[in-house]
Amino acid sequence: MTDATAEAREIDRSQMTVSDEVAIEIRNMNKWYGTFHVLRDINLTVNRGERIVICGPSGSGKSTLIRCINALEEHQQGSITVDGTLLSNDLKNIDKIRSEVGMVFQHFNLFPHLTILENCTLAPIWVRKTPKKEAEETAMYFLNKVKIPEQADKYPGQLSGGQQQRVAIARSLCMRPRIMLFDEPTSALDPEMIKEVLDTMIQLAEEGMTMLCVTHEMGFARQVANRVIFMDAGQIVEQNEPEEFFNNPQSDRTKLFLSQILGH
Amino acid sequence: MSDTHAESALATAFVRKDMLPEREPPVAEKGAVKWLRENLFSSVLNSILTVLSVFVIYWVLSHVLGWIFYGIWDADSLTQCREIRDERYGEGMEVACWAVLTDRWDQLTFGFYPSELYWRPVLALILFLGAIAPVLYAELPRKLLAFTAASPFILYWLLWGGSIWGPIAVAAGFIIAWLVFKTAVPIIGQLGAIIATVVVPILYWMFLAGPLAGVIDGILPIGIEYVPSDDFGGFMLAFVIGIAGIILSLPLGVVLALGRQSDLFIINKFSVIFIEVIRGVPLIVWLFTASLLLNYFLPPGTNFDLMLRVIIMVTLFSSAYIAEVVRGGLAALPRGQYEGADSLGLDYWQSMRLIILPQALKISIPGIVSTFIGLFKDTTLVVFIGLLDPIGFSNAIRASTDWNGVYWELFIFIGLCFFISCYSMSRYSQYLERKLRTDHR
Numbered sequence A: 001m002t003d004a005t006a007e008a009r010e011i012d013r014s015q016m017t018v019s020d021e022v023a024i025e026i027r028n029m030n031k032w033y034g035t036f037h038v039l040r041d042i043n044l045t046v047n048r049g050e051r052i053v054i055c056g057p058s059g060s061g062k063s064t065l066i067r068c069i070n071a072l073e074e075h076q077q078g079s080i081t082v083d084g085t086l087l088s089n090d091l092k093n094i095d096k097i098r099s100e101v102g103m104v105f106q107h108f109n110l111f112p113h114l115t116i117l118e119n120c121t122l123a124p125i126w127v128r129k130t131p132k133k134e135a136e137e138t139a140m141y142f143l144n145k146v147k148i149p150e151q152a153d154k155y156p157g158q159l160s161g162g163q164q165q166r167v168a169i170a171r172s173l174c175m176r177p178r179i180m181l182f183d184e185p186t187s188a189l190d191p192e193m194i195k196e197v198l199d200t201m202i203q204l205a206e207e208g209m210t211m212l213c214v215t216h217e218m219g220f221a222r223q224v225a226n227r228v229i230f231m232d233a234g235q236i237v238e239q240n241e242p243e244e245f246f247n248n249p250q251s252d253r254t255k256l257f258l259s260q261i262l263g264h
Numbered sequence B: 001m002s003d004t005h006a007e008s009a010l011a012t013a014f015v016r017k018d019m020l021p022e023r024e025p026p027v028a029e030k031g032a033v034k035w036l037r038e039n040l041f042s043s044v045l046n047s048i049l050t051v052l053s054v055f056v057i058y059w060v061l062s063h064v065l066g067w068i069f070y071g072i073w074d075a076d077s078l079t080q081c082r083e084i085r086d087e088r089y090g091e092g093m094e095v096a097c098w099a100v101l102t103d104r105w106d107q108l109t110f111g112f113y114p115s116e117l118y119w120r121p122v123l124a125l126i127l128f129l130g131a132i133a134p135v136l137y138a139e140l141p142r143k144l145l146a147f148t149a150a151s152p153f154i155l156y157w158l159l160w161g162g163s164i165w166g167p168i169a170v171a172a173g174f175i176i177a178w179l180v181f182k183t184a185v186p187i188i189g190q191l192g193a194i195i196a197t198v199v200v201p202i203l204y205w206m207f208l209a210g211p212l213a214g215v216i217d218g219i220l221p222i223g224i225e226y227v228p229s230d231d232f233g234g235f236m237l238a239f240v241i242g243i244a245g246i247i248l249s250l251p252l253g254v255v256l257a258l259g260r261q262s263d264l265f266i267i268n269k270f271s272v273i274f275i276e277v278i279r280g281v282p283l284i285v286w287l288f289t290a291s292l293l294l295n296y297f298l299p300p301g302t303n304f305d306l307m308l309r310v311i312i313m314v315t316l317f318s319s320a321y322i323a324e325v326v327r328g329g330l331a332a333l334p335r336g337q338y339e340g341a342d343s344l345g346l347d348y349w350q351s352m353r354l355i356i357l358p359q360a361l362k363i364s365i366p367g368i369v370s371t372f373i374g375l376f377k378d379t380t381l382v383v384f385i386g387l388l389d390p391i392g393f394s395n396a397i398r399a400s401t402d403w404n405g406v407y408w409e410l411f412i413f414i415g416l417c418f419f420i421s422c423y424s425m426s427r428y429s430q431y432l433e434r435k436l437r438t439d440h441r
């Protein structure tokens, strides 16, 4: 099933270039939940235009890692630099980074009391102070892009899971982020909806968006990622280019994980 | 045919060639007869109960309706009422004596408010309805909310009268609070700013607002006749206390609920202690506190109006309940809503105002309205600290020689008025819940 998506269409790689500019820099980052050491000595540099897939067993700290990048979780040691801004405890600083970094969640987290259009215009209007009309035009542009402009006036509760997730992506894009984080965007979806969401993500990758994506969609990883990171027990255990990673895994943990996830 | 052949050959394999068309549901008996049979006569026991209930309802109504509708409306005293009754219906027929309402109508509605000034509370009520409309019905233009914001001060001025500078000086306190908040956040941070926003206006109201209004009034006296709180009574008193309490306790309760959820230690503990203390003591004790004790805590020389003290107490009391109801709503929201708002870069106040509170309040509507209804009915407790609300007046009316012995008529009327008010609130809340429901498929 996952490989079916890989064959779905040819990828346009013309814009998928990785620059030397650093988008995210994580240095010796450690995080604890109480006394539980969730993330251990994480070092990771993401360049602009890179598309990174993070995988690993449940509870290995994948979500925690990408949530630290936009300060949804606080880290206790080390440093995270996003777009040249060092993440600190200052609320202004955090809000600034959050408005530059889009995030898509497993359970969409759309606002059920607002229409699709309002979901998309809310942050541009209140955070970016964009005039309402302009924000609506931008929103419609991105809703078109994720192929659901006709749903603009509905409420999230009236949409299918796949449509909701595409709205969530559009909502993030409306803030014109330079980096997108995805936390298992397809794992709450039925198989037939997974494809439409992955297609949207592939499209984003083709446009050169910097992406960090926690996912177990290995077809997607092979197709668009330029690096796959394998995490276990709060550590980065292995990272490599997708072909190498899948065909020639080095660590035993990776081999075990791949044999489980690829089945057979 | 090959089709049937295939089916018989292999019972488990099946391919549908034609999709089934949509059909009407089966038509059983319809209409009133069916409804009657299903709801009233579905079994022998049910039929017996139906007949019995009809009999009981008939018996009650045949007695009560006559009592109500043959009631006497024009009389000056109970004795006169009885004379008219015997004359009209003959000896032995019991009918209501509604004349007590017409005779004492002014007192029941306005208390001792000067009769030549009745237009003021009436106008105040009309303005109030105008002010509340844009809040209740989102279809109305949002610009009307500016009037809503100003209306508490206008209404206060209309009801109590006096110099216009008093209410304006008090209103200025809110503008001061806002300015303090805006300027203080960048200088001393969130926590400091919140504390300053509470403390500065309170100091201003306690020490500056009064003298300031006095000075301006000396220069430019504008005002209407002053009516002291002692003259307020009857339904007007109950409505003023009830409505003021309702309107003030909602924002205060929301702030307390947010305070109780806050990570800021001092604000969190203050909210918790406030809520638990206020809620843990009966309202009547707080009312006595308001009427007796509060004078000790106020700066000497201030003559703080008893009715205002009662309004403040009632407000504080129900805001503690509202806070807990709203906290329930906040807790019911999935964490993803907070994270969704945070991840878009909304700051705390924006995410509360735009994302969290609209949803939390929607969930809390039934609880909030219950609290309001409770508050509204609890205004009758003020009779114990000597305020003449409708109950207080009915006691006074029955103590007079003219109407000694009238019970039911007054209580039924008072009960009916409260019921209409509370039932409207309940209906409105149901309307609102229906309107705000967006999660249906």
Ligand SMILES: Nc1ncnc2c1ncn2[C@@H]1O[C@H](COP(=O)(O)OP(=O)(O)OP(=O)(O)O)[C@@H](O)[C@H]1O
Residues within 6 Å of the ligand: A033, A036, A038, A056, A057, A058, A059, A060, A061, A062, A063, A064, A065
């Ligand atoms: N708020 C929390 N408090 C305490 N422990 C937590 C908290 N959130 C997560 N954890 C723990 O931290 C570890 C890492 O969690 P995380 O959600 O990052 O895992 P994950 O790799 O995303 O797993 P999954 O694939 O199941 O989503 C888990 O063991 C989890 O139990």
Ligand SMILES: [Mg+2]
Residues within 6 Å of the ligand: A062, A063, A064, A183, A184
């Ligand atoms: Mg996770």
